[in-house]
Amino acid sequence: MIALSRLSLCAALLFSLVTAAAAQSAPNLPSATIPADRLAKYSDDAVQWMRDYLRIDTSNPPGHELAAAQFFKKVLDSENIENQVFEFTPGRANIWARIKGGGTKRPLILLSHMDVVTSDPAKWKANPFSADVIDGAMYGRGAQDMKQEGLAQLVVMVMLKREQVRLDRDVILLATSDEEVDGIGTDWMIANKRDLLENAEFLITEGGDNLEQKGHVESVGVDVAEKxxxxxxxxxxxxxxxxxxxxxxxxxxxxxxxxxxxxxxxxxxxxxxxxxxxxxxxxxxxxxxxxxxxxxxxxxxxxxxxxxxxxxxxxxxxxxxxxxxxxxxxxxxxxxxxxxxxxxxxxxxxxxxxxxxxxxxxxxxxxxxxxxxxxxESKDFRKANASDVNTTLFQIFREVSAAYWPGTPVVPTITSGYTENQRYREIGINCYGFTPYAATKEEGATEHGNNERVRLEELRSAPRILFDVVATLGQR
Ligand SMILES: [Zn+2]
Structure with a gap:
């Protein structure tokens, strides 16, 4: 505990330097109008909530994502954000939340999965569900795939609400079960609660990849298609x-x-x-x-x-x-x-x-x-699909990236694997894998591997980047 709070202090200092630089170079982004003390509070919340989230064991199988959905619900309820938990099978649930916009534009969905792959604690430096901080990084299964992204999405919902950001479109948060095995959470949602996805125009989820080398972000990879x-x-x-x-x-x-x-x-x-x-x-x-x-x-x-x-x-x-x-x-x-x-x-x-x-x-x-x-081998073949790069949201990825990582190219990518984007594209949504986090090659490789971790510095800064994407889209 003590070690963490000291680290948080260091990280807060570092973060204020980083964000000051970002705000200077990006005066037109929505977050530039938020006072520094409030930005620091969002960063503190992000670290605190990530610790709570990582400590919930959602190893799939069996998943038990209901506990994670309840964690989201607690935060959303305390902020008075409309939400619903759907326990579609005992112990397994999706959570949906919405911040209403003016309705002149079609909604944006922020999608994450709450389940994580299994782990072998004997091969880890820290217990995979301890959220221990070692050398400035928080360890836990899901720290890269994808509790950190779900957490940033949750913080963004809170920021939109507390800052009373004017939105022309609804922003929907959806955290699902079972992505790592059969994707039954998403299947259930599309089959049974399609109305709650409204007629969304855009969706942001995992799959993006911002490669950091020697402290510099080399490329911002946005997933736009898959095989x-x-x-x-x-x-x-x-x-x-x-x-x-x-x-x-x-x-x-x-x-x-x-x-x-x-x-x-x-x-x-x-x-x-x-x-x-x-x-x-x-x-x-x-x-x-x-x-x-x-x-x-x-x-x-x-x-x-x-x-x-x-x-x-x-x-x-x-x-x-x-x-x-x-x-x-x-x-x-x-x-x-x-x-x-x-x-x-x-x-x-x-x-x-x-x-x-x-x-x-x-x-x-x-x-x-x-x-x-x-x-x-299987009877059901799902045709691979792609989303256009000539969209308002993709343009905003470029603008926000240029502010935080000047000179770094935004590279649309086609993943060799398969993601849930495929299913949401089928129902007419432009889906992108975009992450506000940067990771070194070594950190990225801990996804599904041992010692999965995320730097506190990234936990503190990523929600603001995603907020700038979402708030900009909200008004365009
Ligand atoms: Zn994932």
């Missing part, structure tokens, strides 16, 4: 027998030949509009010959050598193509038995807009063997 998993199972069929008498067209042999064709098959590189914007923004960070090429990736890829270079670079290639990863193979249970079946699994990720059925037909053509059947 969609389309996993396939290949089963080769053949005559079984004793392995002492080899059979040329046995199931394992057929499978290996089919997989050889698959792994040598190159899907075509395609430039989606969001990916074009991604490379354009990234061009500013390149010092090599890549800068000019990234500035116009579409033209650059017409050059065969450059196409081959991009195709061979896993960091860039996944943005430009549907990907295929061979991950599992299974044949006989015994070395001396030729099995009648051999199986392999492919983890395929499709770009936004791609048709799963067409890709299945393509794979059948590549495999080109009637004795190798190919079927999707």
């Amino acid at each position: 969609s998993p389309f996993w396939l199972k290949l089963t080769a069929h053949g005559t079984p027998g004793h392995a002492s008498v080899p059979l040329a067209d046995s199931a394992p042999n057929r499978l290996v030949r089919a997989l050889y064709r698959v792994i040598n098959y190159q899907t075509e590189l395609k430039v989606l509009p969001v990916v074009e914007e991604h490379f354009k923004a990234l061009a500013a960070t390149q010092t090599s010959d890549l800068a000019a090429k990234f500035a116009d990736i579409r033209t650059a890829l017409e050059d065969k050598a450059f196409y081959a270079r991009m195709s061979a670079d896993p960091q860039y290639a996944y943005l430009l193509r549907d990907t295929i990863s061979l991950t599992r193979m299974q044949g006989s249970q015994q070395t001396n038995v030729i099995p009648s079946e051999a199986v392999a699994n492919l983890d395929i990720r499709l770009l936004p807009g791609e048709d799963a059925h067409a890709f299945l037909v393509l794979m059948k053509n590549v495999v080109d063997d009637a004795n190798v059947t190919i079927e999707p």
Whole structure:
């Protein structure tokens, strides 16, 4: 306790220096009109509430997010902010809250998930639910994914209310259960309480990534699209027998030949509009010959050598193509038995807009063997989607970023993974992964790993950045 309050004091001093600089460079942002003592109080609240939030164990499975929803509710009730808790199954709940605006614009939703992945305390410096502070950072499962973002969203709701910010649109806070496993919290909300999401125009959630190196934020990554998993199972069929008498067209042999064709098959590189914007923004960070090429990736890829270079670079290639990863193979249970079946699994990720059925037909053509059947592992395929970068909110991300991190490019990104944005985009909302927190590579890597933590300095400053985004959007 004592150690924390001392640290808080240091952080408060540091924060006032940081925010003074930010306010100077950004006199037009809404937070610049809030007196310093009130800003410091919001920062204190952020640290205090984050400690309370991290101490609630919402490891999923089993989740038990109701306790976290009650934590949100307590703060919201004490600020007289309209809210409702939905315990859709015992112990598991979503919380929804709203600050009403003038209604001339469609709402903004601030979305977070309250569940966290499991952890192995033996591998941590501090207990994952202690919220202990070590060397200026608060430790806890969820400190990067994504209790820190949910907390900043909660503080922003409180700021909007206490500061009586004029809003032309409603601001809705939604904290859900089960994102880390099946996403039943979001599914339940969309199926049963769609009216409470109103006809929202924008949604902000996790997925953004502001990389800090040597105290400088190098890039502000905003998630605007994702790829969609389309996993396939290949089963080769053949005559079984004793392995002492080899059979040329046995199931394992057929499978290996089919997989050889698959792994040598190159899907075509395609430039989606969001990916074009991604490379354009990234061009500013390149010092090599890549800068000019990234500035116009579409033209650059017409050059065969450059196409081959991009195709061979896993960091860039996944943005430009549907990907295929061979991950599992299974044949006989015994070395001396030729099995009648051999199986392999492919983890395929499709770009936004791609048709799963067409890709299945393509794979059948590549495999080109009637004795190798190919079927999707799951029946429900969710088409990947993307949100436009030419929107008011994306423009505001650029303006606010320019104020806090001058000269740092705002880079729209397409995540290799899958987020809940996919489901909210389907109902007509422009969804972005944006975070007001900066993290070093090392800190970011603690997400789903050991020693997950967030710096107190970030906890104190992030809510204000998000407030500036939300309050600006509220009046535009
Ligand atoms: Zn997450």
